[in-house]
Amino acid sequence: MSPLAPWQQRVLDKALASLAEGRLGHALLLVGPERLGKQAVAELLSKRLLCASPGADGLACGRCRGCQLFAAGTHPDFRGVSFIPNEKGDKLRSEIVVDQMRELGQWFALTPQLGGAQVALIHPAHALNTAAANALLKTLEEPAPGRYLLLVSDRAGVLPATIRSRCQRLEFRLPARGESEAWLRSQGHGPQALAKALDAARGHPGLAAHWLEGGSLALRNEVQADLNALADGRKPPVELAQAWLGDDHAALRLRFAAELALDGISARLAGTPAPGLTLPGDFQKLSAWFDGINRARDQLRVPALRHDLALAALLLEWRSMFKDTEAARAGR
Ligand SMILES: [Zn+2]
16 A cells, blocks of 8 residues: 555645656655645655666665665765754744755855766745845756756745746645545544544544544644633633743644634534534634634743733633623623
């Protein structure tokens, strides 16, 4: 059985067919939602491009010197570009910087050491800052035989149009429900758990698998139960805020809270109220609350802020939205 998921295989097959027909671009942009395995396909394709004797199946042989060096992570004609440490060296930068792209341009000008292709893989490409993107553009404008540049991104819209327009696009798409279910079953997940996870992930198999494996689906259910308990006064906002922020899962809880609210908004717009989360009646306040939770999640990155106070205020707001609804009903 192929180690690739079917949606990965489709993209790889398309790229290999282009290569066989001599139509594969020198710059490739692998795009699509996160957690669909874009990086894995980019690596398989890189390995194939560097292989000295590819098989009849179009894939790398796995035995030649190039394949062995690639597997060992020491192929001299392959470059993986991602975040590097900052100047102090105490953490990784949050963007890919111009020096990295200048160096890449110089490296591309060298003769390949193994006499074959030269491949660079940039991931995540949307992290290129403006100066880095401009430097990369110079490399893209001078394509040469046997030099390949693979860009991987789940936010390709952020990339400058000048870069996007010079790349051949390899698009990863969310598969149909049946295919996602079959794949999750093949990963060893039970039918009920996988169906719930797929619903929660809005049909995204990679996200569903991630949640199932990390126990995150249980966390999402907890957040939903907490919000319901908050709504009918069974949990006090201040204590709940402290509990939500009390461990490493704070950001994920806020993400789930925002998603649950958004699901509720979408369901109400569609006229099909979703089961699970009890929603307040005021649509505008609910939308504002959704924005507030997303802001609170962004601000978790700023250590100096009193996150507990901000979150307690939001949770109190959630509670009061129900009091308003109850009061409106009682007054009627
Ligand atoms: Zn090989």
